[in-house]
Amino acid sequence: MNLQPNHDHNQDQIIIKAAMKINTNALTFIAVGVMMEVLSSNAYGIRNTQAKDENNCTSMLDYVCSRWSTNDYSTLCGVLQENDLADAFTNGEWTLFAPNNEAFEGMPSSVTTDDLITILKFHVIEGETMMFDDLICTGTVETMNGQESRTKCAMKGAEKYQTGRGNIDLETMPKIVEADISVCNGVIHGMDHMLLPNLNMVVNNDGDDEVNNDGDDDECARGTNPEPELIDHKGNRLFRRKLIAREFLQDDDEGRIIKVTFKLCKDESELQLPDTGYGPSYIDVGVGDYFRLAPTREWWNYTGVPGGPRYSGFKGVEGTRAYSPVGPMQNNTVELMVKVTTSKYEYDKDGNPRTDCVAGESCQLGMSRLLYELPLGEDVLFTERPEQSLFVGEDCKVGYYANNINVKRGPEDGPYTINFIGQGIAPTEINIVALSELKSPRTEKVTILLADSYWSNVEWGWTKTPSNDLVRELFQQQGKYGAKMEFQYAISREDRPESTLGQGRIDIDTIKKAFNVTKKPTGTQDPNVKWLVVGNSGFKTTMYPMLLELGYDLQLAPDDGFGIYYDGPNSLYTKLLQDDDPYLREKSPLYNYYEELEELEE
8 A cells, every 4th residue: 555655664654654644533433442352262263262351451552552563453553553542442332343464565556545544434333342253144234434344254154254345356355364352342353454445435414325436337227226126036136237139049940049148337247247235246157157037127018029929928027037148258248048939838848738828818928038039229137146045035045056166176186077967958057167177177077968859959059150159169169178078969859860879868878878987886986076967957856866876975955945956075066055155265267267368358
């Protein structure tokens, strides 16, 4: 942090001189404490155990400065001492997130002295003592500068980070490194990075946020409204994005597959999405993240195009449909592939004529069909972060948790064999996760088995167009991986030379042949062989029991109320727990690739 142009003085002198310019009253929130008691020690060694003496309290200033010899808080001490604040804090109750010297060194160079006042106030909670266990994962606390700070958790809550809307870099996320320093009228938590508020936001006297937005958001369908246009039945928050392109990959009696492109707002990409109240976010397709979509209100009563299927309106307007993005992650757009059908408006899943609605009159359409018919330039509602139950209400805390990849990246780890089984439009997830893992030097072999009714359902993958995507990239460039990459196909309704497995559906013998595996006692299969099944619920509940029968160590994921998500040594995905924050997980090789590419393009 550079607060003075004179570089002939050391860092402490620079900070002290800057602090002398700050009004004393503005800093009275800092020196609030007295000598601490450290509560019980936890497994990670961040809590203290020294008891306080209520008859002989030492001020917070004296505590901070007693660490001068170790330089833990010497910069903060210098700011306080030069402003003669030793006797200023005898009343009230306080919580201080105390930045250590390392935190001050990491202060953004653009921070001014006025910014520093706002930032320091953001480190203090007035009128309340918040111990480590009182800081609730994803919960917020109001700070002295009027903005809210949010708690993020990792390691099942054993690690906690206290953040502001200015904390967008994972590498500098403020972590509590010394917790529960209890003092007579408050508590201190030592921080390794600065808590950064939104310096463009001013809280007015009514407590309402006013955002200073110098950018041009005219092209952004989302607008500047911080409130979601829809909260779906699972608690996801959705905002507008504009449909700008559509491409027909397959459009015949055997299937309809389209690719649709949406415009994001300024400076947005899947690598970085806005803070909508839960901190910054991103969508990492390399770990299977997806967007959920819903129609805007003006399309709820849509009844179809002339000459096409007729509907009575949109089905489940507060429901949402998940789609995996398939475009380059650094782009200012989102590309989605969608499988569309009209037969379900006339027949049920067993092929019988539907009796619950009349085709052409009262059958309702779904999100995929709407994307097929929606005019370009119209808006659709989007989620803006990975689906994770900790972001939703208490009534929604079941299933649908974000993923981690269950491999290690060290030089001695692996090598890994990664096997995928997919149905229908599954390549939109499978191919991209496979591309990501093929970028890892610890991956030895990737095999993908795809189940389709007709060869045309997958043949589009070799169609080259100017708008190529990551799904078709793997189909078309698989040769460059040699023996490391292999596709297998199970075609159920026609005999095709492309399939070496014969015509029919996938059974356990198909799996043995496609992946060259044999049955073994449970727990004896190689733990470096990882499996992922992608498809509808029925497909997953059919495929995973076959893998269990072959002896692979797979268990239903914790907290899963649907019976379709698996963890275990042989699972490629592991599910985050309810209170884990996806922003703190390890990024995929594909995310890292596009992040580096974005930096090169800037």
